[in-house]
Amino acid sequence: MDRIFWVRxxxxxxxxxxxxxxxxxxxxxxxxxxxxxxLPDESPELDERWFR
Ligand SMILES: [Zn+2]
Structure with a gap:
């Protein structure tokens, strides 16, 4: 399982x-x-979740 995160x-x-x-x-x-x-911290929206 790989972990991903969403950014905007x-x-x-x-x-x-x-x-x-x-x-x-x-x-x-x-x-x-x-x-x-x-950079990830410049994203107005961060969603961190597990994803397979
Ligand atoms: Zn863009």
Whole structure:
């Protein structure tokens, strides 16, 4: 089972999920909708859950 978390892009408000390993990695996520990058903590919405 892999853990994921959902984020909302602060640029275009698109919602997508990422591998949980990236949650605290200090790496920027790339939005699949607008291709802009942001840190998980910059997301206006974070939803962490288990996912299989
Ligand atoms: Zn975006």
């Amino acid at each position: 892009c602060p640029h275009c408000a698109g919602r997508f999920f990422c591998d949980y390993e990236l949650r605290h990695a200090g790496l920027k996520l790339e939005c699949p909708f607008c291709q802009r990058q942001f």
